[in-house]
Amino acid sequence: MRRFSTLLGRELAAAFHQPLAYVVMVFFLLITGFNFHAGVSLLNRSAGSTTMVEAFFNTVYFWFPFVLVFPLITMRVFAEEAKLGTIETLMTAPVRDGQVVFAKYAGALIFYLVLWLPSLLYFVMFQEVTDRSAAGAAGSYLGAYAMLVLIGMLYTALGCLASALTDNQIVAAVMAFAAILALFFLGLLSLFLPAAGQGLREVTCYFSPVQHMMDFSRGIFDTRPVVFYLSSTAVVLFATFHVFQYRRWRS
Amino acid sequence: MIKVEQLTKCYGPATAVDGISFAVAKGEIVGFLGPNGAGKSTTMKMIAGFLPPTSGSAVVAGRDVFRESLRAREHIGYMPENVPLYPDMRVTEYLRYRAALKGVPGRRMKERVQDVLELCGLQEVGRTIIGRLSKGYRQRVGLADAMIHEPDLLILDEPTIGLDPNQIRQVRDLIRNLKRHHTILLSTHILPEVEMLCSRVLIINKGRIEAMDTPQNLRARLGTADHIQLDAKVPDPKAAAAGLRKVPGVGSVTVRSDGAWTIFTILASSGQDPREAIYWHAVGQQWPARELSRSDVSLEQVFATVTHAEEH
Numbered sequence: 001m002r003r004f005s006t007l008l009g010r011e012l013a014a015a016f017h018q019p020l021a022y023v024v025m026v027f028f029l030l031i032t033g034f035n036f037h038a039g040v041s042l043l044n045r046s047a048g049s050t051t052m053v054e055a056f057f058n059t060v061y062f063w064f065p066f067v068l069v070f071p072l073i074t075m076r077v078f079a080e081e082a083k084l085g086t087i088e089t090l091m092t093a094p095v096r097d098g099q100v101v102f103a104k105y106a107g108a109l110i111f112y113l114v115l116w117l118p119s120l121l122y123f124v125m126f127q128e129v130t131d132r133s134a135a136g137a138a139g140s141y142l143g144a145y146a147m148l149v150l151i152g153m154l155y156t157a158l159g160c161l162a163s164a165l166t167d168n169q170i171v172a173a174v175m176a177f178a179a180i181l182a183l184f185f186l187g188l189l190s191l192f193l194p195a196a197g198q199g200l201r202e203v204t205c206y207f208s209p210v211q212h213m214m215d216f217s218r219g220i221f222d223t224r225p226v227v228f229y230l231s232s233t234a235v236v237l238f239a240t241f242h243v244f245q246y247r248r249w250r251s
Numbered sequence: 252m253i254k255v256e257q258l259t260k261c262y263g264p265a266t267a268v269d270g271i272s273f274a275v276a277k278g279e280i281v282g283f284l285g286p287n288g289a290g291k292s293t294t295m296k297m298i299a300g301f302l303p304p305t306s307g308s309a310v311v312a313g314r315d316v317f318r319e320s321l322r323a324r325e326h327i328g329y330m331p332e333n334v335p336l337y338p339d340m341r342v343t344e345y346l347r348y349r350a351a352l353k354g355v356p357g358r359r360m361k362e363r364v365q366d367v368l369e370l371c372g373l374q375e376v377g378r379t380i381i382g383r384l385s386k387g388y389r390q391r392v393g394l395a396d397a398m399i400h401e402p403d404l405l406i407l408d409e410p411t412i413g414l415d416p417n418q419i420r421q422v423r424d425l426i427r428n429l430k431r432h433h434t435i436l437l438s439t440h441i442l443p444e445v446e447m448l449c450s451r452v453l454i455i456n457k458g459r460i461e462a463m464d465t466p467q468n469l470r471a472r473l474g475t476a477d478h479i480q481l482d483a484k485v486p487d488p489k490a491a492a493a494g495l496r497k498v499p500g501v502g503s504v505t506v507r508s509d510g511a512w513t514i515f516t517i518l519a520s521s522g523q524d525p526r527e528a529i530y531w532h533a534v535g536q537q538w539p540a541r542e543l544s545r546s547d548v549s550l551e552q553v554f555a556t557v558t559h560a561e562e563h
Contacts, residue, residue, distance in 0.1 A: 006351040017339045085335030089396065092299045092331075093352040094324040249303055 004099050011077070011107025021111070024072050028065055028115050035061035036122045052126050052134035056119075057144045057217040063210065067155075067184050068177075073111050074159025075173035077104040078244065082167040091248065101160075101241045109156045116148060136219060143216035150229035151209050155180050157236035164243045184209060252277045252404055252434040253298065258307035260293050267293040269458035270307065275451075277403070280430050282449035283438035286558055290458040291438040292332055295408050298436070299329035312403050325354060328402035328433075332409050334393035338382030342373055342392055345381060346399055353400035367395040371425060387418035394425060398433065405429065407437040411444060423448060442554060456558040469553045479517040479526060482542035483533055488513045491536070498532050500525030512541065519545075 015021055039055035056062065081087045090100065123134040123141070135141050162175035187208030193201040205211055212225040253275040260268040268290040275281050283291045296302040298309050300316045300323055309316040314323035337345060346364045355363050368374050371391040376384060381392060390410065397405055410426065411419045426448055429435060439445060445452050446466050454462040454469075462469060485491040492504045495515060500523040507514045519525055526543060533540050 003352060003354070006348065010348055014337070014339065084337070085331060085333060086337060087335075088296070088301055088331040089329070089335055089349075090352075092301050092324055092327065092329040093349065094321045094354060095352060096321065248301070 003095050004103055007095065007099060007103035008106055011103055012110060014076070014080075015073075015107055015111045018076075020072065020076075024069060025115060028069060029118060031061060031065040032119055032122075035059055036119075040126070051136050051140060052123065052132075053140045053144055054135075054214075054217050056122070057147075057213050058210070063184075066151075067180055069112070069115065070152075070155040070159045070180055071162075071173040071176040074108045074156060074163050074176055075169045076163065077108055077160055078163040079166055079169045079172045082247075083169070087248070097245055098241060101164075101237070101244055105157060105160050105237060105240070108160060109153065112152050112156055113149070116145075139219035139221070140217060143219050143221060144213070147209075147213050147216040147225070150226060151212070153233045154229050154236065155183075157233045157240065158183070161236050161240045161243065164240050164247070183207065187211065252279070252312060253436065254310040255294075255298065256308050258294065258297060258309055259305045260290075260297060260302065261305045266458055268297070268304075271455070271458070271460050272307075273453060273460060273463060275434060275436060277434050278430070279451055280426075280435040280437070280449045281451045281453060282445040283436065283453050283455060284440065284442070284445055284554060285438075285455040286440065289455045289558075291455055292408055294455070295329075295406050295436065295438060296331075299327055299406050300324050301329070325400070326403045327406060328397035328400065328404070329406045330393045330397040330408060330410060332412070334389050336381045336389060336392060336396075338380070340381055341378055342381060342384070343368070343377045345392065346395055349396045350399045355400050363399055363401075367399050370398075370428070371395040372421070387414055387421070390414060390418070390422060391425070394422070398429065401432070403434060405433045405435045405437075407435065409438055409440075411439065411441065419444075454554060454557050461557045462553070478546045479519055479529065480542060480544050480546065481515040481517060481529060481533065481540060482509070482512055483515070483538040483540040484511055485513050485536070485538050491515075491538070494536065495529065495532065498525055498528045500528055 036056060038059060038061055039052060042055050042059075043050065043052060078087075081090065091097070126132075126134045135144075158179045159172075159176040162179060163169075163172040165175065166172050186204060188210060190201050190204040190208050190211060193204065206224065206228060212222075215222055216225075253273075255274070256272050257270045258268055258272070259266070259270050271290075271294065283295070285291050293302065297304050298311065298316060300320050303317060311323045312326040314326065316323045340348070343364055346367060347360060350360055350363055368377055371394055373388070373391055373395060376388055379388075381389065384392065390413075394407070394410065397407065407426070411422050414422060423444065426435065426437070437448070450465065452462070452464065452466055452469060453460060481495075483491075488506050488508065491513065492506050492515060495501055495504045495517065500520055502518040502520045504518075505516045507516070517525070517529065524545070526545060530540075530543060533543075
């Protein structure tokens with residue numbers, strides 16, 4: 001456990017001790033800030049039943065930085081270590097491969113969660129200023145942020161897998177981006193497919209983060225996406241672990 | 252301390268290390284010598300537990316490197332070639348991180364970091380970011396990392412490569428000081444380094460061990476034909492050479508003139524040292540001599556003979 005926390009501490013330090021981290025944070029704050037502004041404008045125009053939380057988590061301004069940020073967070077985790085050669089000193093210390101993979105994954109996930117922390121302030125601010133509740137019920141917050149974590153877990157794992165596959169950070173980022181976009185648009189198909197292809201439409205619905213977020217930010221809890229994200233994260237992490245071992249074995 | 256048996260590593264169809272076996276006792280400094288691509292680094296990576304072998308076994312401090320990898324790694328300090336480090340960390344920060352990873356207990360952390368900083372002459376750069384250090388300092392940080400957990404065995408892959416002569420001397424002195432507490436396996440292709448540091452040499456070529464002995468024995472083994480040089484003033488070089496050939500223990504004599512002086516290169520018969528006889532011969536002939544010396548076969552020659560034998 002001490003070794004794991006040492007590794008995790010190093011991962012977090014590496015994540016925050018690079019200029020890219022702050023570029024990403026600023027870019028992320030700008031876009032989510034704009035997204036919040038767009039949400040407020042929407043509420044001003046339409047006096048429907050939409051809440052602030054729903055407006056915030058279901059726009060294109062939300063999804064755009066969301067899918068873009070994972071490759072930037074995860075591209076360095078394994079690729080940099082392989083490029084620098086520090087993988088050799090790391091793996092000749094008495095640490096298990098699994099500890100290393102999991103610490104790297106946890107480090108990236110924590111960085112991702114830190115990115116979302118300021119968004120909590122938006123809702124506090126909204127309630128302070130407008131004297132209206134930002135969400136229909138507490139479940140709405142819980143649902144939206146739970147979905148944020150769940151989707152983040154899977155996409156971070158995909159990014160880590162891409163990074164473990166190559167020494168080149170750019171290649172890792174492109175692969176991660178391609179994989180995440182493919183998965184994202186596969187889910188998006190459900191919104192565009194004609195009702196005639198019922199079966200296909202239903203299947204893609206299971207993959208759709210947009211659909212999941214819509215439900216969860218309304219406070220509707222569904223176990224199917226939870227199981228989907230948890231199990232696919234486990235599979236991707238397992239693959240990452242094996243790729244990590246295999247590449248060393250081959251090198 | 253190390254016991255390697257039939258260690259083999261194949262990369263696809265290419266065999267990098269081909270069934271090598273050797274043992275290293277506690278307290279020895281063993282030098283791995285070989286041309287580039289001979290399999291030195293691959294062998295060291297396997298012993299350090301980084302690369303799994305294709306077949307064979309390696310045991311360090313009684314632990315199998317592959318089956319009880321974590322236990323074995325606790326006893327090994329490994330410094331890879333080119334010393335990879337994290338450029339964003341400060342020196343002491345890095346050493347603390349590595350010490351924690353290698354299981355140095357918290358209460359001993361401060362003391363250990365201080366010790367290695369001092370031992371490696373890193374006190375004044377403790378707060379410097381590693382990315383800003385010169386090559387010589389980086390090398391020393393690598394060494395400090397390798398020994399921070401007081402391992403029984405140090406594996407150093409080309410510890411002096413890319414350093415200037417001053418830095419090379421410093422690193423060598425450091426290694427020499429380490430031998431009191433550690434068994435050391437180091438690789439190099441600088442021959443004088445091996446002669447200076449190592450108690451035993453392992454010459455490896457094309458993945459196989461070609462020779463394994465002390466530097467002295469290796470020289471002796473190939474040093475059957477010792478060259479003796481006599482530099483003297485003689486009236487008639489040709490007659491003098493003929494006279495020298497009759498001295499017991501002398502094989503052949505070649506003559507070269509250097510102004511008023513004549514340089515005789517004398518090949519001794521195998522296993523004999525005719526220097527005393529040559530001295531008395533010169534005295535008897537009343538030749539003023541300014542030099543009488545035997546040139547040792549250098550390890551360089553041994554190395555060339557061993558590694559290029561099949562090409563000639």
